[in-house]
Amino acid sequence: MAMRLALKGLGNRVMATIPACCWTIIDGAWPNHALKIPLMHTAFETAAIAASGIRAALDVKGEEDVTVMAWAGDGGTFDIGLQALSGAAERNENIIYVTYDNEAYMNTGIQRSSATPYGAWTTTTPVKHPESRPKKNIMEIMAAHRIPYAATATIAFPDDFVRKFRKAKDIVGMRFFHILSPCPPGWKIPSDMSVKVARMAVETKVFPLYEIEDGERVTINYWPEGRPVRDYLMMQGRFKHLTDEQIEHIQQFVDHQWKRLVHLHELTHGSLPEEAQATLTSR
């Protein structure tokens, strides 16, 4: 779904590269190819540089109008691919990098990654010792590179999703997307709940929808009324074991992160929209 929305935003003059991730399988085994754009599979840690290499070739050949997109999972982005991603971001490569984040190594059977959130069960963070650290903040890492554009999106907000990709298409330089992408088996949810869970992640402020331009200007795109994080967590089997204390801990963490984000929005825009105040108080 995320890929369909992304390509809807980007059009058909796109070349993509995909490292080891679920999409290695989804696109189909040789000689099948599900996408209608050229695709180069590449090694796990190389999505950003492989895209940079394609970009360089197209530039030399005078095909500057072709968009080059890297499409990687959270493992290939937050963990093993971070070095090459940082390099590409720091050089401000003219590419779009998308991480579809399902918060663990799902392709290999649900092992924790540095994108796995606090409290989550995975096969390497069993219920007796669930994930003890908060999720790595990839957006802040990307913003620290002062790239022209970074944005979050989810399939639960398709208009926002497509708008951001359309916007990114016309920006020159490094563009980064963080897409929360529920994985039914990994999150222990029914498949038909994917969109609802993604929506709830936004409504509970666990996964805010926002953009960061030039690494500094923060714009929150959706102001949730603010529901307790419990509503999001309890939809998913991977959080079923959490105690009230742990849930409260997550709530405080989420509230704190949201306040920081709202503050950055205010700093950027000089004021807050009316609906903002309610999000800071309600649960």
Add this chain to the structure above:
Amino acid sequence: MKLLENSTYTVLKGNHAVSVGAKLARVEVISAYPITPQTTIVELLSEMVASGELRARFITVESEHSAMAGCIGASLAGARAFTATSAQGLALMHEMLHWAAGARAPIVMANVNRAMAPPWSIWTEQTDSLSQRDTGWMQIYNESNQEALDSVILAYKVAEQVRVPAMIVLDAFILSHTSEPVEVYPQEVVDAYLPPYENPNALNLEHPHAIGSLADPNVYMEFRYKLQKAHEEALRVFKEEGQRFKEYFGRAYDTLEAFYLDDADYVLVTAGSMTSTAKYTVAQLREKGEKVGILKIRLFRPFPFEDVRNALRGRKKVAVIDRNISFGHSGIFYSEIKSALYRDSGAPPVFGYIAGLGGRDVRPNDIVEIYEDLKQREEPAEPILWKGVRV
């Protein structure tokens, strides 16, 4: 060829000869990371790109792993890609070397031989490149700066025909940082020899396809078969193009080079710059009436089995001098040469000497001593004969 009258003769360090070779080959994307003793190759290319002398994109990547991944992306998107590295950098690339060959990206890379750490060393040894033997890359070993320049052009010519990547290899410092007179060919002659890079399988918007997708056991083996066949084809093309090289540039190249070999009873097998020392020594031994010659290995992959057999058949004894080692086995050229001679009816006994590791000098006197040792040695051969080790 008349155009060659416009060649310029200049004094170049080995590394700069490689840079000039890459420029003459009109490389379009350079993706590189600094490492001693390679760095000056890409420094000069960077200057050429900055000045507009070379129309190319230079990607200053954050690691050698990315250097190779960037070249693969560029090559599969239809650009002639180049990089250079040494030792640790080459080892870090290992995964992507397999990837480049598997994806059939005809990249050319220069590797300046440097000993692997620990202990740290920046000096020459061939174990770094020979450790990448099974990655599917062609490997061309060079004795002189001229040969290094020529090999870049020749490597692209062969690599792009068979779509197999090629590594050109030269010794740290002895070549990389040593100046020699080099003939730099006019661009139009190189252009006549080496046409622009065309890859019919490159990423293409009109005919979108996927490169490198999952291959199940029903098809994977066929991909490997095709890569092996491409190497076999590369051997033929390399010999053919090496001869054609003479028509354009006045120098012919083959998989091997013979020196005083015709009537030699004893043969020293070498690769890289050590060959020059051996040639100097053998010329002197010849003056004393010794029937000794040299077989220089230029092309290591694809391995020229037939040429090696033909060159060594009927000799009295052969000494392979390896500036490299496969631990728990022996010198790498030594074992490869022996495998080529297996069951050849006229195969001579072969002795393997390890010398010059970590950049230790191999002097003419060492070559003389190896030769004297070879003459008096009797079979069976020891797995390793150490030359110049202090124990």
